[in-house]
Amino acid sequence: MTCHTSGDLQEIVDEVVPLTNDGEVADYIPALAEVNKHDLSVAVYNVRDNTCIYAGDYQKKFTLQSISKVLVLALAIQDRGYGYVFDRVGMEPTGDPFNSISKLETSVPSKPLNPMINAGALAVTNMIKGDSALERWSRIRDFVQRLASDKNVTCDESVAKSEFETSCLNRALCYFMKQHGVIEGNIEELMDIYTKQCAIEMSCFDLARIGAVFALDGKDPETGKEIIPKGIARICKTFMVTCGMYNASGEFAIKVGIPAKSGVSGGILGVVPERCGVGIFGPSLDKRGNSIAGLKLLEILADKNNFSIF
Ligand code: DON
Numbered sequence: 001m002t003c004h005t006s007g008d009l010q011e012i013v014d015e016v017v018p019l020t021n022d023g024e025v026a027d028y029i030p031a032l033a034e035v036n037k038h039d040l041s042v043a044v045y046n047v048r049d050n051t052c053i054y055a056g057d058y059q060k061k062f063t064l065q066s067i068s069k070v071l072v073l074a075l076a077i078q079d080r081g082y083g084y085v086f087d088r089v090g091m092e093p094t095g096d097p098f099n100s101i102s103k104l105e106t107s108v109p110s111k112p113l114n115p116m117i118n119a120g121a122l123a124v125t126n127m128i129k130g131d132s133a134l135e136r137w138s139r140i141r142d143f144v145q146r147l148a149s150d151k152n153v154t155c156d157e158s159v160a161k162s163e164f165e166t167s168c169l170n171r172a173l174c175y176f177m178k179q180h181g182v183i184e185g186n187i188e189e190l191m192d193i194y195t196k197q198c199a200i201e202m203s204c205f206d207l208a209r210i211g212a213v214f215a216l217d218g219k220d221p222e223t224g225k226e227i228i229p230k231g232i233a234r235i236c237k238t239f240m241v242t243c244g245m246y247n248a249s250g251e252f253a254i255k256v257g258i259p260a261k262s263g264v265s266g267g268i269l270g271v272v273p274e275r276c277g278v279g280i281f282g283p284s285l286d287k288r289g290n291s292i293a294g295l296k297l298l299e300i301l302a303d304k305n306n307f308s309i310f
Contacts, residue, residue, distance in 0.1 A: 001050045001051070001052065001222060002050075002051050002052070003043075003051070003052040003053070003058075003205065004051075005053070005055060006044075006053035006055055009042055009044070009053055009054065009055035009301075010055040010056075012042075012055070013040055013041075015300070016293045016296040016297045017038065017040050017293055019284070019292050019293040019296055020038045020040060020284035020292065020293045021284075022286075022292055023037070023284035023285045023292035023293075024284065024285060025037045025266070025283045025285065026264040026265070026266075026283075026285060026289070028166070029159070029162055029166060029167075029264070030162045031156075031158055031159040031161075031162035031163070032065075032159065032162075032264065032265060032283075035062070035265075035266075037283055037284040038284070039057065039060060039266075039281065039282065040281070040282040040293050040294070040297070041056030041058050041203075041204045041280070041281045042054060042055055042056060042058075042204055042278070042279070042280045042281075043203075043204040043207070043278070044208055044277070045205075045209050045211060045212040045221070045276055045277040045279075046276045047215050047274070047275065047277070048275070050222060052205060052209075054205060056204075056281075058203055058204055058205045059205070060203060060204075060281060061156075061202060061203050062201065062202070062265045062266060062281045062283065063159050063198065063199045063200060063263070064198060064199075064201075064202065064265070065265045065267065066098065066121070066263040066264060067261045067262065067267050068140075068144075068263070069116055069120075069121040069124070069261070070115075070116070070239065070240060070244070070261045070269070071140075071147065071210070072121070072125055072128065072140055072197055073085075073115045073121075073124050073235075074143075074228045074232050074233070075128060075139065076124045076125075077235065079129045080127050080129075084127070085115075085127060088111060088123055088182055088183075089111065089115050089120045090107075090111050090112060090113045090114055090120070091114060091239075092114055092242075093242045093243045093249060094113045094114065094243070094247070096117070097246065097288075097289070098116075098117050098118055098246045098247075098289060099169050099170070101119070101169070101172060101173055101176065104119055104173065104176050104177065104180075105176075109180055109181070110177060110182055112182070114239065114243045115239060116243035116244060116246070116261070117243070118169075118170055119176075121194070122170060122173055122177070122183070122190065122194055123177060125193055125194045125197060126183045126184070126185060128140060128193070133186075133189040133192050133193055137192070137193045137196050137197070140193070140196075140200075141153070141154055141155070141196075144200055144210075146220075146227050147209070147210045147213050147227060147228075148202060148206040148207075148209050149209060149220065149222065150202070150206055150209075153202050154201070155196045155200050155201060156199045156201040157199070159198075159201075160195045160196045160198070161195075163195040163198060163199065164192065167191060167195065171187060171191060174190060175187060203279070203281075204267075204280055206279065207267060207277075207279025207280075207281075208276075208277045208278055208279035209221070209277060209279075210269060210279070211269050211270055211272075211277020211278050211279060212276065212277035213228065213233075214228075214233055214237055214259065214271040214277065215271050215272055215273055215274060215275060215276060215277050216274070217230045217233045217234065217273075218230055236259075237259040237271055238259070240259035240260055240261050240271065241253060241258075241259050241260075241309075244261040245260060245261075245288075245295075246262070246288055246289060248286075248288045248295075252290075252295070253310070256270075256295075256298050256299050256302045256307065257302060257307065257308025257310045258270055258271060258278075258298075258307050258308065258309060260278075262290045262291060262294075264285065264289050265283060266281055266282045266283030266284065266285060266291040266294065267279070267280065267281050267294075268282075268290070268291055268295070268298065270298055272305075272307045273309060275307075278298065278301070280297060280298065281294070282294040282297070
């Protein structure tokens, strides 16, 4: 695998970086507020020749936050099977913000609408197998290490702790679902695993490498070995299209047109089937919680390279 800087990519970064002025970094998780809002980096991993190009500080690390939801979903379906998972979590997009509780009350039987909103993701994390919270977390971490092909990938303990100590809303979602039988077990343990998965830390290069696995329907781009069964990779990519950018997913499908998943840390995972994986980090967010400059960057990149799958 070779990796080099790209003048073309850098031109796009330079063009969109002023947009970082118009957004804000997430601060509802205190540790996330400490980043530089003008950071912007991008890596593109080409699966056809295992080369990677990047622009910006491609080694700068950030936490996955909601991007972890799609990865943990892939593991949960492998652990429990399609029927078990989708008996408990729906498949429909929602026009509501990612942390909304309202639909849990109005839908019967309180089944979260999809695995990309917080309620659905918490229910999915609860499904990960293991004899202890430590084993369940370790299985998630090991799976993400395989996807990134990097044994050093792990969580940023201080970000995990910062979220653990402040996530009243996520705890409320959990207790609501527990009352209605959607999840079972100890909520504090679940919050421990969930906040760690959200705090998994990596660079835009690692993220592009994970995108490359999805671009190949779950196969490792270097060894050709299956990491995610094809049918499960397909389900994950479909959720990325319908719900990956939260309540901006429709607009994103029109403007960019690829499976993608964002996180409040400012990361975006993009997948161009059979072509490449894209990793972006730009922590300045728009009102819907997506990287403001990252979105524009992807839009330009997709337009120039005809990425849209539609
Ligand atoms: O649960 C949370 O609120 C965060 N750990 C993740 C949320 C997130 O990334 C939503 N993204 N747009």
